Amino acid sequence: MGARPTIHDVATRAKVSPATVSRLLNGSARVGPETEAVVRQAMEELGYVPSRLAQSFARGSSRTIALLVDGDGQSLQGNAFLMTIALGLGDVLADADYSIRIINGHQAMRQNRQSAAEWTRDRWRRHEFDGAVITNPTMTDALIEAIGAASIPAVVIGRYPHAQGLVQVDVDNVGGMRMATTHLTEQGHRRIAFLGPPPSLTVSSDRRQGYMEALARAGIKSDSDWLLETEGTDLEAFSFEAAHRTMTSALNQPWSWTAVVACNDEMALGAVRALTEKGLRVPEDVSIVGFDDLPFAHMVTPALSTVHQDIRQLGQHAGRALLAAVEGKPVAELTIQTVSFVTRASTAKANAFDWALDLET
Amino acid sequence: MGARPTIHDVATRAKVSPATVSRLLNGSARVGPETEAVVRQAMEELGYVPSRLAQSFARGSSRTIALLVDGDGQSLQGNAFLMTIALGLGDVLADADYSIRIINGHQAMRQNRQSAAEWTRDRWRRHEFDGAVITNPTMTDALIEAIGAASIPAVVIGRYPHAQGLVQVDVDNVGGMRMATTHLTEQGHRRIAFLGPPPSLTVSSDRRQGYMEALARAGIKSDSDWLLETEGTDLEAFSFEAAHRTMTSALNQPWSWTAVVACNDEMALGAVRALTEKGLRVPEDVSIVGFDDLPFAHMVTPALSTVHQDIRQLGQHAGRALLAAVEGKPVAELTIQTVSFVTRASTAKANAFDWALDLET
DNA sequence: GATTTTTCTGTAACTGGTTTCACGCAGAGC
DNA sequence: GCTCTGCGTGAAACCAGTTACAGAAAAATC
Numbered sequence: 009m010g011a012r013p014t015i016h017d018v019a020t021r022a023k024v025s026p027a028t029v030s031r032l033l034n035g036s037a038r039v040g041p042e043t044e045a046v047v048r049q050a051m052e053e054l055g056y057v058p059s060r061l062a063q064s065f066a067r068g069s070s071r072t073i074a075l076l077v078d079g080d081g082q083s084l085q086g087n088a089f090l091m092t093i094a095l096g097l098g099d100v101l102a103d104a105d106y107s108i109r110i111i112n113g114h115q116a117m118r119q120n121r122q123s124a125a126e127w128t129r130d131r132w133r134r135h136e137f138d139g140a141v142i143t144n145p146t147m148t149d150a151l152i153e154a155i156g157a158a159s160i161p162a163v164v165i166g167r168y169p170h171a172q173g174l175v176q177v178d179v180d181n182v183g184g185m186r187m188a189t190t191h192l193t194e195q196g197h198r199r200i201a202f203l204g205p206p207p208s209l210t211v212s213s214d215r216r217q218g219y220m221e222a223l224a225r226a227g228i229k230s231d232s233d234w235l236l237e238t239e240g241t242d243l244e245a246f247s248f249e250a251a252h253r254t255m256t257s258a259l260n261q262p263w264s265w266t267a268v269v270a271c272n273d274e275m276a277l278g279a280v281r282a283l284t285e286k287g288l289r290v291p292e293d294v295s296i297v298g299f300d301d302l303p304f305a306h307m308v309t310p311a312l313s314t315v316h317q318d319i320r321q322l323g324q325h326a327g328r329a330l331l332a333a334v335e336g337k338p339v340a341e342l343t344i345q346t347v348s349f350v351t352r353a354s355t356a357k358a359n360a361f362d363w364a365l366d367l368e369t
Numbered sequence: 370m371g372a373r374p375t376i377h378d379v380a381t382r383a384k385v386s387p388a389t390v391s392r393l394l395n396g397s398a399r400v401g402p403e404t405e406a407v408v409r410q411a412m413e414e415l416g417y418v419p420s421r422l423a424q425s426f427a428r429g430s431s432r433t434i435a436l437l438v439d440g441d442g443q444s445l446q447g448n449a450f451l452m453t454i455a456l457g458l459g460d461v462l463a464d465a466d467y468s469i470r471i472i473n474g475h476q477a478m479r480q481n482r483q484s485a486a487e488w489t490r491d492r493w494r495r496h497e498f499d500g501a502v503i504t505n506p507t508m509t510d511a512l513i514e515a516i517g518a519a520s521i522p523a524v525v526i527g528r529y530p531h532a533q534g535l536v537q538v539d540v541d542n543v544g545g546m547r548m549a550t551t552h553l554t555e556q557g558h559r560r561i562a563f564l565g566p567p568p569s570l571t572v573s574s575d576r577r578q579g580y581m582e583a584l585a586r587a588g589i590k591s592d593s594d595w596l597l598e599t600e601g602t603d604l605e606a607f608s609f610e611a612a613h614r615t616m617t618s619a620l621n622q623p624w625s626w627t628a629v630v631a632c633n634d635e636m637a638l639g640a641v642r643a644l645t646e647k648g649l650r651v652p653e654d655v656s657i658v659g660f661d662d663l664p665f666a667h668m669v670t671p672a673l674s675t676v677h678q679d680i681r682q683l684g685q686h687a688g689r690a691l692l693a694a695v696e697g698k699p700v701a702e703l704t705i706q707t708v709s710f711v712t713r714a715s716t717a718k719a720n721a722f723d724w725a726l727d728l729e730t
Numbered sequence: 731g732a733t734t735t736t737t738c739t740g741t742a743a744c745t746g747g748t749t750t751c752a753c754g755c756a757g758a759g760c
Numbered sequence: 761g762c763t764c765t766g767c768g769t770g771a772a773a774c775c776a777g778t779t780a781c782a783g784a785a786a787a788a789t790c
Contacts, residue, residue, distance in 0.1 A: 012494065014775095014776055014777080015776065015777060015778095016776075016777090024739075024740085025739065025740045025741075026740095026776085026777075026778090027739075027740065027741080027742095027778080027779075028738085028739060028740080029777095030777065030778060030779085031738095031739090031778095031779095033777095034778090036778085036779080037737095037738085037739095037779095038737065038738065039738070039739080040737085040738060040739085043738080043739080057491055057494045057495050058495065058776085058777075059495055059496050059775090059776055059777070060431075060492075060495040060496055060497050061425050061426045061429065061430075061431055061495075061496045061775085061776080061777090062426055062745095062775070062776035062777040062778090063776080063777060063778080064422050064425070064426070064777095065422045065423055065425070065426035065745060065746075065747090065775085065776080065777070065778095066744085066745055066776075066777040066778045066779085067745085067777085067778070068422065068745065068778095069422075070421075070422055072470075075471075077452075077456070085449065085664045085665070087448070087449045087451075087452035087453050087456070088446065088448045088449035088452065088664075090448075090452045091448035091449065091451045091452035091455070092448050094452070094471050095438070095448070095471075095473060098471060098473045098476065099476075102473065102476040107470055107471070107472070107497070108470065108471045109433075109468055109469065109470050109471075110436075110455050110456075110459060110468070110469045110470075110471065111468070112456060112459045112463065115459065115460075115463040130418055131421075133373065133418045134418050134419065134420055134421040134422075135420050135421055135422045136421050136468070248667075248668045274668060277665070277668040277669065277670070278668070280670050281668070281670050281672075284670050302665070303446045303449075304446070304638070304663070304665040304668075304669070306609075307609045307635060307638040307639070307642070307665075307669075308638065308665070308668075308669045308670075309638070309641055309642050309645050309669075309670075311642075375745095375746055375747080376746060376747060376748095377746075377747090385769075385770085386769070386770045386771075387746085387747075387748090387770095388748080388749080388769075388770065388771080388772095389768085389769060389770080390747095391747065391748055391749085392748090392749095392768095392769090394747095395748090397748080397749080398749095398767095398768085398769095399767070399768065400768070400769085401767085401768060401769085404768080404769085419746085419747070420745090420746060420747070422745085422746080422747090423745070423746035423747040423748090424746080424747060424748080425747095426745085426746080426747070426748095426775060426776075426777090427746075427747045427748045427749085427774085427775060428747085428748070428775085429748095429775065
């Protein structure tokens with residue numbers, strides 16, 4: 009057993025030129041039927057597998073797409089999201105013979121003093137990847153700008169104001185939250201709080217908007233007392249802890265709502281914790297809905313009613329869009345994926361007393 | 370702005386040979402100080418970045434390691450684990466200029482009829498990666514065999530009987546479960562159940578063993594009635610649903626234990642659900658501990674007492690081991706990472722009545 | 731039957747680095 | 761003053777494919 013056979017070995021054995029073998033390999037031109045048979049047999053006999061290294065080099069493209077992450081590792085929950093996206097990307101990209109490489113922008117700062125944006129651009133120029141998927145909200149701004157400036161084919165998951173001109177895919181945050189809130193109004197709830205960060209990011213403002221729309225459609229006049237805003241920068245405001253804090257302080261003064269829609273599942277659990285600590289029961293005293301349908305949402309007790317999103321499918325959408333972008337085909341600027349509401353145990357009908365109280369006013 | 374500058378452009382500009390530039394670039398040989406200055410300036414002026422494609426090709430190595438996954442996507446929870454491992458790998462591998470590629474063995478079956486093992490071996494032969502990390506328990510057996518046979522540098526996360534001769538890293542399952550169980554005995558519990566799959570995989574048998582050891586050390590004679598075994602193939606037996614089923618049927622007949630140690634967090638939640646449905650309270654009536662400290666463990670109510678493992682660090686260990694293996698250095702066959710127990714709200718002291726009951730017998 | 735077109739195949743240049751080998755030159759040792 | 765080392769450098773081969781170009785043979789057209 010000698011060294012790995014090369015295309016030349018195959019060519020020699022089949023008594024043809026390397027060019028012919030190459031043509032057969034990737035169908036770039038016609039080859040005669042009997043030639044094909046001979047070459048295929050030679051490949052078979054030698055156990056020939058083309059070297060991807062050489063292919064990439066000769067073609068000037070690595071057939072790789074980068075999944076840009078910013079893993080300083082705070083959020084394990086976010087990691088589930090990322091890997092699921094990666095698998096979704098793989099579903100569509102593997103068929104086109106692309107592979108996925110994880111690039112952690114956070115490394116940049118640790119190693120050299122480059123910014124994540126410069127670092128990424130350099131790696132692009134090194135032909136380490138042909139296109140990129142950007143998922144991380146925290147480093148997005150500078151990165152998106154750099155990606156845009158370098159005209160790297162890229163798709164952004166989640167929407168960001170600065171991402172103009174880039175391809176974006178996102179779930180239907182507005183619609184999802186509308187469904188969640190509507191579920192509550194259909195259960196007889198009339199006074200419904202919204203627990204979430206101020207509408208600084210697209211996610212939070214969209215979700216809040218869905219809540220507002222649902223109230224309006226149900227003919228409920230929204231009350232600013234129902235807006236329970238969490239505090240903290242960026243991701244902090246979306247956390248269990250922030251939700252728990254805000255909810256606790258809300259419960260320390262009089263309140264009127266009978267249900268809470270939380271901006272995401274994690275925050276919903278923060279609310280549950282705060283309520284439980286005050287001796288209130290979910291859903292008997294207060295109904296709660298979340299958003300995301302994280303893997304644990306059905307495992308907690310009570311099981312969380314929430315908005316389900318198919319993250320893997322989101323990754324597939326991103327993959328298709330990116331593939332088109334890399335190959336220079338036209339791409340839709342924005343793809344919105346539909347979501348669905350799943351009713352579980354954290355929501356219940358508003359009880360008659362509350363109902364009467366509301367009619368009275 | 371013309372084309373990307375090559376090493377020849379730099380060489381020409383600096384009036385040296387490409388060889389010298391290459392030597393400077395990766396310090397493979399000495400270059401004179403004034404030559405260095407000239408070359409560096411030329412690189413600077415041209416904005417030269419070496420092409421990784423060409424480097425890989427010339428060196429015959431892609432400086433890439435593969436994260437072998439089997440993503441048919443059942444387990445979002447597993448995805449969090451995978452991405453965290455990937456980030457941990459990245460922490461150590463990025464410094465050595467390696468990057469991480471996700472390879473989904475499940476694609477193999479979908480595309481061609483190859484087995485995942487053959488598919489992986491072929492990709493290895495194409496030089497797509499220099500080493501591999503195997504994390505997936507389901508496809509491990511055939512894969513490990515193939516990897517071993519092809520003598521691909523690899524590390525296996527979690528231990529498997531068939532992985533002889535391969536480098537393995539794992540968390541201290543025995544020790545972790547011992548700590549968890551000991552926590553319960555220290556709280557006065559004397560009759561403690563174990564909820565888990567039969568000891569067919571290393572994980573389950575190790576964790577069960579830890580439980581046994583802790584009982585023995587506390588001078589408690591274990592009772593076979595305390596072994597609550599879940600059913601199902603492979604991963605199923607580790608699931609929320611399996612735990613819920615087993616626990617429910619256990620509660621349908623007389624039982625004597627006052628605490629349950631679950632094989633993992635997901636199963637702990639299954640137990641909580643079953644208990645709650647029977648009107649029992651956690652931890653007032655029954656204490657529960659889990660294992661893994663999944664991201665949601667502290668968010669559920671009651672917050673789960675569990676064994677914490679630093680998965681990212683596990684990934685780092687795997688990275689270091691793999692790096693050594695790839696570079697042909699000697700590697701420890703098995704690295705065991707320590708874990709810690711974290712006390713939260715799902716465990717409480719055994720009440721006096723139970724305590725007395727136990728002494729009596 | 732001559733001309734044009736099409737199909738197939740070989741030759742050779744090219745991708746951008748790395749690395750071996752040889753050589754010039756400076757300082758050290760005798 | 762002559763050899764011996766050893767450092768720094770350049771020339772050129774090499775990695776394993778792809779692809780532009782040209783040419784020969786076969787098929788189609790008139």
